[in-house]
Amino acid sequence: MIRHFESPPLYVQGPNLLARCGAYLGRVGARLTVIADAVVEGIVREPLERTAEEHDLDIIFLQFGGECERGEVERLAALCLGVDAVVGAGGGRAVDAAKLVGNRLGISVVSCPTLASTDAPVSRVAVLNRADGSVEEIRLLSRSPALVLVDSQVVAAAPPRYLVAGMGDALATWFEARACWHAGGRTLFGGPPTWAGLSLARQCWENLRRHAREALSQAQAGVVGEALETVIETNILLSGLGFENGGLALAHAIHNGLTQIPSTHEALHGEKVAFGLLVQCVAEEAEEVEEVLSLLLDLGLPVTLRELGLERSEEALVRVVEYVFERETNKLENEPVQLSPEGLMDALLRADALGRAARSRG
Numbered sequence: 001m002i003r004h005f006e007s008p009p010l011y012v013q014g015p016n017l018l019a020r021c022g023a024y025l026g027r028v029g030a031r032l033t034v035i036a037d038a039v040v041e042g043i044v045r046e047p048l049e050r051t052a053e054e055h056d057l058d059i060i061f062l063q064f065g066g067e068c069e070r071g072e073v074e075r076l077a078a079l080c081l082g083v084d085a086v087v088g089a090g091g092g093r094a095v096d097a098a099k100l101v102g103n104r105l106g107i108s109v110v111s112c113p114t115l116a117s118t119d120a121p122v123s124r125v126a127v128l129n130r131a132d133g134s135v136e137e138i139r140l141l142s143r144s145p146a147l148v149l150v151d152s153q154v155v156a157a158a159p160p161r162y163l164v165a166g167m168g169d170a171l172a173t174w175f176e177a178r179a180c181w182h183a184g185g186r187t188l189f190g191g192p193p194t195w196a197g198l199s200l201a202r203q204c205w206e207n208l209r210r211h212a213r214e215a216l217s218q219a220q221a222g223v224v225g226e227a228l229e230t231v232i233e234t235n236i237l238l239s240g241l242g243f244e245n246g247g248l249a250l251a252h253a254i255h256n257g258l259t260q261i262p263s264t265h266e267a268l269h270g271e272k273v274a275f276g277l278l279v280q281c282v283a284e285e286a287e288e289v290e291e292v293l294s295l296l297l298d299l300g301l302p303v304t305l306r307e308l309g310l311e312r313s314e315e316a317l318v319r320v321v322e323y324v325f326e327r328e329t330n331k332l333e334n335e336p337v338q339l340s341p342e343g344l345m346d347a348l349l350r351a352d353a354l355g356r357a358a359r360s361r362g
């Protein structure tokens with residue numbers, strides 16, 4: 001069995017990084033395009049143009065249409081012909097659009113997330129949507145991003161809900177990698193989890209159980225303190241490397257099932273993953289279930305179906321469970337416990353009951 005570990009060659013994080021990232025950008029190319037929507041452009045344009053000038057880089061801004069879909073990727077790719085690298089600035093969609101453009105043209109990609117809401121910025125995977133926002137394809141690209149730039153001051157200025165969702169995504173990383181390891185499962189790269197991937201995944205859990213609550217207080221106060229820097233690195237770097245090189249399991253499968261129910265569309269990726277983690281802990285009878293539940297409660301992450309926009313309607317729950325079982329990409333073989341559709345439905349309902357009981361205790 002071939003062991004495979006993959007990562008971006010360079011990750012940089014710090015306050016006011018954008019205004020001083022020219023030397024890092026220069027390592028990937030001298031002519032760059034930046035894909036950003038109007039709001040993000042308002043945040044990143046001035047510091048990026050200033051540092052580009054200081055380092056003799058050509059930088060052009062392209063307005064992102066807002067959806068990472070085929071037509072938009074084609075349009076942006078045509079505008080990026082001849083450049084050395086493409087920068088995706090903003091949330092997951094703009095970053096993924098840049099990844100797909102870079103992959104299409106065979107040029108380097110720079111991820112510049114302005115939120116710490118998922119671990120996608122370091123990942124070699126991109127999500128291609130349809131024009132209506134539903135997922136068309138999850139594509140494994142030919143290379144990881146060449147550079148990841150995270151300005152922690154910019155991330156701290158975003159609404160805290162995004163940071164919290166990123167914590168939900170990163171909380172699941174260790175539990176999923178551990179499951180994949182025990183099940184003898186495979187990572188996205190097709191090999192077994194590596195020790196490196198597992199170690200990084202475990203550090204997500206260690207960091208979040210110690211620092212998540214304080215990081216949230218710092219984000220709410222707009223202070224870029226040590227706890228917040230730790231959690232930003234955890235949400236983006238550790239979780240990204242941990243999931244790619246450690247493997248995914250039931251928490252993300254539940255997330256994928258929930259995306260099939262339109263009433264959950266208001267919930268962010270990491271919010272769905274957080275509830276998926278609770279279900280996974282219940283299904284595995286994990287000893288950490290109470291600790292996970294209390295952390296989710298303290299952070300304000302969803303612990304019940306209702307909080308995800310899903311009433312306990314039989315029809316919707318059956319659809320979630322069916323979807324988890326019908327799609328090979330949900331990687332149920334990465335779970336060490338044998339699951340049946342009835343067993344999974346039972347775990348979903350038990351997780352919801354645990355969450356409701358905890359909420360009513362208050």
Ligand SMILES: [Zn+2]
Nearest residue numbers: 118119169273
């Ligand atoms: Zn995720």
